[in-house]
Amino acid sequence: MPEADVNREEKNFYENIKMKTPGFFLKGSNSLDWGMKNRLARIFDPGTGRTVMLAIDHGYFQGPTTGLERIDLNIVPLIPYADALMLTRGILRTTIPPSSGKAVVMRASGGPSILKELSNEEIAVDMEDAIRMNVSAVAIQVFIGGEYETRSVHNMTRLVDAGLRYGIPVLAVTAVGKDMVRDAKYFRLACRICAELGAHFVKTYYIPEGFETVTASCPVPVVMAGGKKISVLDALTMAYNAIQQGAAGVDMGRNIFQSDAPIAMIKAVRSVVHKNMKPAEAYELYKSLSKRKKGK
Ligand code: R5P
Secondary structure: OOOOOOOHHHOOOOOOOOOOOOOOOOOOOOOOOHHHHHHHHHHOEOOOOEEEEEEOOOHHHHOOOOOOOOHHHHOHHHHHHOOEEEEOHHHHHHHOOHHHOOEEEEEOEEOOOOOOOOOOOEEOOOHHHHHHOOOOEEEEEEOOOOOOHHHHHHHHHHHHHHHHHHOOOEEEEEOOOOOOOOOHHHHHHHHHHHHHOOOOEEEEEOOOOOHHHHHHOOOOOEEEEOOOOOOHHHHHHHHHHHHHOOOOEEEEOHHHHOOOOHHHHHHHHHHHHHHOOOHHHHHHHHHHHHHHHHOO
16 A cells, blocks of 8 residues: 655645656657657667667678678677667577677568569568567668669558557668669658658768758658778768768768778777767777777
């Protein structure tokens, strides 16, 4: 039995202080349910509103990618420096220590390998299994303009419906066909379609001209995709520009794990993303951290 209530004078109702109804730090996420916001706040640092996601899901269509041959040896040491890991359930269960405590963004689409038409994907993870793995979000490829455009969009909307049922956010990844033009017009179209149809955040490529129009016209957070390996300074510059032009973080793979000094690289990327460090300074940081590691 609860204690009998004490008299009115001993309680404090702070009648003069209105209860705050704060918003949420992430763009377009204010009306989501508590569980959804809580999961997004595990991916995006509430202090900066940004994220450094480490993408290691490449094997789902291209097998043991360079740098990912031995995830236990090459990637597990990087985990402490990421805000979230983007990966497949196979790698999560076989190789990632459950004690790592990092937010997981689970690759939830797949089907074709690099030998086939990539847009011909299906949903590849059941929402119940995503919950079992305690994921913070699920990720799915959307092929706007691709051969199986409608199927990929429909995969995404089905995943969004399933995610909404349980409070699991969906990351839509805008996949660009080999022959398609990568410009602001295309990415505005792709990102906006994903957000309009329910994605909670979108991953897309950086483009030097008009990226700020892509982020501005997308009503949910945009995370920059890394892309193929480029020079360290170029990768840091690209991340910096994307952040300054409205990206809420990065989801980088090859430019981190194919770097000569992956820990130094992810730390430099973190400084760019979370501290607005300029590319030249971040590059110096990378160089000094990588020298220290080699004992120079
Ligand atoms: C894209 O389709 C997948 O999510 C990739 O595995 C991931 O985005 C690749 O990351 P990065 O291009 O930075 O190596």
